[in-house]
Amino acid sequence: MKILYFTGTGNCLSVAKRFDAELLSVPQMIKNNIYEIEDEVVGIVYPVYAISIPGIVRKYLLQCKIKANYVFVIATYGCVDCGSLHEMKKLLEANGNKADYYTSLLMIDNYLPFFDIVTQLAKLKEKNIENNLNKIVEEINARTTKEENCRWFNNLVSSIGHKVVKQIEKYTPKMFYVNDECVFCGVCKKVCPVSNITQDGTNKPVFGNNCESCLACIHNCPKNAIQMKIQRSEKRFRNSNVSLNEIIESNNIGV
Ligand SMILES: Cc1cc2nc3c(=O)[nH]c(=O)nc-3n(C[C@H](O)[C@H](O)[C@H](O)COP(=O)(O)O)c2cc1C
């Protein structure tokens, strides 16, 4: 089994890790120029962005050929997934791929402009993540088939999601600023999946315009030195089953 995943704060990686599989991160696949995935079973685990699909995942899947007897898709999200799975189905089919099992999993919402992490963590129990994930793992290991069954109205709304994702990508780096807590450690640079962060003469991070809005930099800064001009939370988040090193290994493309 091989699983393709993309992660900013570890939710998707924590899900991928629950399977006995070789894990393939989207940024590393792009870096290594690998656009074919072949195995008996292939999985795709991605975070919902703007009720749609992250730009980097969309771009990669538009080029990647998947050859497998069973393909599954898991979208992790924090609040509303709307028609994201339907968008994924369309995206796969646009490139001659298809999946046998589609599902989404409600997890912690890491989108700081809208969500407070303290409140999100307080909802962990009611989100029932472990039980829901256990059920998904069981179904996939039994090779169950499951259609995406998003409603037509949700599909309609999500069909403009990728345009919103593009706008979010454009404005996210403009919303960042770095305060005096920065110790110039370079972690933000290492967790960025598209090498959008450089360091200036004093080693302070500088954000470029090639942003995927994953928020890996802001959530994984050990000093909470990166702030957003609009944020609902001082607290940051990384999934408790995922280490900082694992995020770096997933995302550092070392350019
Ligand atoms: C730019 C951005 C947009 C997001 N949009 C949505 C959304 O539309 N609906 C939702 O439920 N969660 C949304 N989220 C929350 C993530 O989908 C969720 O926290 C996901 O589990 C994060 O996965 P990760 O930890 O692997 O990065 C968004 C997060 C980001 C960073």
Ligand code: SF4
């Ligand atoms: S991770 Fe935080 S402390 Fe380290 S260089 Fe980046 S902003 Fe500064």
Ligand code: SF4
């Ligand atoms: S700059 Fe930050 S939010 Fe943008 S892609 Fe890099 S890590 Fe993600």
